[in-house]
Amino acid sequence: MTYNVTLIRGDGVGPELAEAARRVLEGTGIKFNWDIVDAGVDIMETAGTPLPDNVLASIRKNKVAIKAPITTPIGTGFRSVNVAIRKELDLYTCLRPAKSYKGVRSKYQDIDLVIVRENTEDLYAGIEFEEGRPETKKLIKEIETIGKKPIRPDSGISIKPISKQGTERIVRFAFDYAVENKRKKVTAITKANIMKYTDGLFFHVAREVAKDYEGRIEYEERLIDNMCMQLVQKPELYDVMVLPNLYGDILSDLCAGLTGGLGIAPGANIGKDIAVFEAVHGSAPKYKGQNKVNPTALILSGVMMLRYLKETKAADKLEAAVAQVIVEGKAVTYDMKPHRDDPTAVGTSQMADAIIAAMK
Numbered sequence: 515m516t517y518n519v520t521l522i523r524g525d526g527v528g529p530e531l532a533e534a535a536r537r538v539l540e541g542t543g544i545k546f547n548w549d550i551v552d553a554g555v556d557i558m559e560t561a562g563t564p565l566p567d568n569v570l571a572s573i574r575k576n577k578v579a580i581k582a583p584i585t586t587p588i589g590t591g592f593r594s595v596n597v598a599i600r601k602e603l604d605l606y607t608c609l610r611p612a613k614s615y616k617g618v619r620s621k622y623q624d625i626d627l628v629i630v631r632e633n634t635e636d637l638y639a640g641i642e643f644e645e646g647r648p649e650t651k652k653l654i655k656e657i658e659t660i661g662k663k664p665i666r667p668d669s670g671i672s673i674k675p676i677s678k679q680g681t682e683r684i685v686r687f688a689f690d691y692a693v694e695n696k697r698k699k700v701t702a703i704t705k706a707n708i709m710k711y712t713d714g715l716f717f718h719v720a721r722e723v724a725k726d727y728e729g730r731i732e733y734e735e736r737l738i739d740n741m742c743m744q745l746v747q748k749p750e751l752y753d754v755m756v757l758p759n760l761y762g763d764i765l766s767d768l769c770a771g772l773t774g775g776l777g778i779a780p781g782a783n784i785g786k787d788i789a790v791f792e793a794v795h796g797s798a799p800k801y802k803g804q805n806k807v808n809p810t811a812l813i814l815s816g817v818m819m820l821r822y823l824k825e826t827k828a829a830d831k832l833e834a835a836v837a838q839v840i841v842e843g844k845a846v847t848y849d850m851k852p853h854r855d856d857p858t859a860v861g862t863s864q865m866a867d868a869i870i871a872a873m874k
């Protein structure tokens with residue numbers, strides 16, 4: 515079988531990583547018919563938009579995509595393409611496994627955690643009101659009237675919507691994932707003691723969903739601040755974690771740190787029948803065009819894609835090859851060497867070559 519897959523090249527180090535991932539995925543022997551498309555700051559110069567229509571159309575048609583990182587310039591009004599793709603296609607789950615690989619320098623060994631982050635709601639919904647604008651002043655007045663609490667007139671406002679429907683489907687995804695992947699426990703994480711009507715609602719709905727899995731998957735709740743400490747002190751106590759958008763984003767990086775950094779942290783954005791696979795890390799613009807950064811995170815996102823396509827054998831083979839190259843520690847990028855200026859570090863494409871060779 516040949517799979518039609520959209521390959522989004524991204525910007526910054528994106529195109530180099532996309533090419534490495536494409537070659538390695540083909541090295542598994544699985545046949546792909548790639549639709550290679552561009553999104554991000556580079557294509558914006560010619561297309562006038564960072565997210566040309568053909569990108570979403572291609573993902574909608576193929577239903578599966580692998581995406582290299584895309585820059586979101588700060589404070590320019592340029593909307594995040596990453597967030598736009600997730601919202602447009604209703605990719606409500608952000609799935610981010612955090613797993614230790616032998617040979618990766620890290621303070622921790624044997625980390626095996628999975629983050630299930632809600633992707634469409636919360637403070638990420640993009641409902642924001644700029645300080646000083648007439649509509650912001652109007653909103654502040656309205657909130658003061660309804661909520662009977664003062665807000666400083668020179669405030670900016672970001673809205674945090676959390677719905678029953680949005681929570682139900684993400685928590686159900688976490689439990690179904692736990693069942694399918696023979697996991698034992700789901701931990702829901704919020705700050706419900708402070709945000710009773712949003713985070714409190716998340717816990718309330720999660721508890722109801724958990725009842726459907728009683729006797730099969732354990733359920734527990736934690737507060738986000740306490741969870742950060744717990745993960746640093748006793749990560750072995752946790753398994754699958756389900757969180758609203760913002761907390762999920764922050765905890766993903768924390769968990770990437772437990773396993774040895776962003777260079778090896780994969781992810782997926784999954785909706786009802788569409789999935790986009792991408793690394794946790796960003797476009798690292800300072801390394802653009804240098805054939806320098808670690809392709810592992812995007813390649814492991816490719817492993818997740820193969821599992822999603824039920825190509826389990828190919829996924830196992832590729833993951834084993836990545837693990838072998840890392841444990842040998844020779845054909846790895848600078849970030850995986852004992853010292854960052856190690857002259858024996860190889861480039862992005864040479865590490866991909868070594869992974870392809872390890873599959874033969």
Ligand code: NAD
Pocket residue numbers: 582583584585586587588596776777792793794795796797798799800807808809811849
């Ligand atoms: P970043 O992840 O791009 O880079 C931070 C640092 O991490 C880099 O300077 C580098 O030292 C290291 N790093 C990242 N990826 C690496 C890799 N593959 N190999 C080795 N080292 C690696 O984070 P940033 O600098 O905060 O963000 C840059 C841009 O990327 C921003 O515009 C941000 O919005 C965007 N971003 C995009 C995505 C995405 O496309 N999904 C995710 C996060 C950030």
